[in-house]
Each structure stands twice: as C-alpha cells, then as structure tokens.
Amino acid sequence: MLTNLIFNRTAADVANKTAKGLYRYTDMNRVQNAVASIRQRYIDAGYTVTGYTLSTWAENAIPRYSQAERYLNAVKALDGLVTLAERPELPTSMNALNYVGANNIEKFLYNMDEARDNLETAWWHANEIISGEVDV
Numbered sequence: 001m002l003t004n005l006i007f008n009r010t011a012a013d014v015a016n017k018t019a020k021g022l023y024r025y026t027d028m029n030r031v032q033n034a035v036a037s038i039r040q041r042y043i044d045a046g047y048t049v050t051g052y053t054l055s056t057w058a059e060n061a062i063p064r065y066s067q068a069e070r071y072l073n074a075v076k077a078l079d080g081l082v083t084l085a086e087r088p089e090l091p092t093s094m095n096a097l098n099y100v101g102a103n104n105i106e107k108f109l110y111n112m113d114e115a116r117d118n119l120e121t122a123w124w125h126a127n128e129i130i131s132g133e134v135d136v
C-alpha cells in the first residue's frame with residue numbers, strides 16, 4: 001500500500017507556502033512513481049493498462065504544457081480499471097492546478113492502490129475460492 005501520497009493539502013498550506021502547499025518536482029516524481037507501481041500491480045493481476053509514459057522531474061525544471069498533460073494522462077490511464085467507492089474528480093487539465101486538484105490526483109491514486117489490495121481478498125468475500133466450488 002502506498003503511504004507517501006499527500007491528499008490533505010489546505011488553502012492555508014498554499015498561502016503559507018508550506019511543503020504541502022507548493023507543487024514541486026518531488027510531488028510530480030512521487031505521483032509518477034505511484035502511477036508506475038499501481039499500473040504494474042494491475043498488469044500483474046491481468047488488467048491491460050495503456051497510456052503511460054514515465055518521466056523523471058528535475059529540480060527547477062518547469063514542465064512544458066505537453067509534459068504536464070502527459071503527466072495527468074498517465075494518472076487518467078488508471079481510471080476505469082475498477083469501480084471505486086470514492087472517486088475524486090481528477091483535473092481536466094494541469095492548467096491552473098490548485099491544491100484541490102493536487103489532492104484529488106493523489107487521493108485517486110491512493111484509492112486505486114487500495115482497490116487493488118481489495119481485489120485479492122474479494123474471492124474470500126464472494127465465498128468462491130475455487131472456481132466451480134459446490135457446497136454439499
């Protein structure tokens with residue numbers, strides 16, 4: 001389970017320019033690494049996941065519009081693989097990303113990772129461990 005995702009940013013964090021209030025290369029790398037991890041976990045479970053390009057973001061680098069959109073599209077490539085009990089609204093674009101959008105990106109990833117964990121226990125809850133199992 002991914003535990004380093006941040007989805008509790010506040011307006012005060014932004015106003016006070018705290019570490020959570022600034023969206024930096026470290027945040028973008030954390031999200032890209034989470035996407036890579038979650039993507040692989042779903043692939044390992046037999047899902048097809050497309051639309052992903054890994055980038056490494058350098059300190060002081062300012063992403064071009066196309067790079068920022070590719071970043072967001074990598075997150076969106078996971079959308080729809082499973083139905084989430086709680087699905088935060090993902091930003092439509094990286095233009096004017098605010099703390100709510102940043103929170104929603106990372107909360108979405110957290111929920112996708114949690115859903116993948118739940119897939120492994122779903123068989124037990126469905127009372128179907130062995131295909132075709134019959135109670136006698």
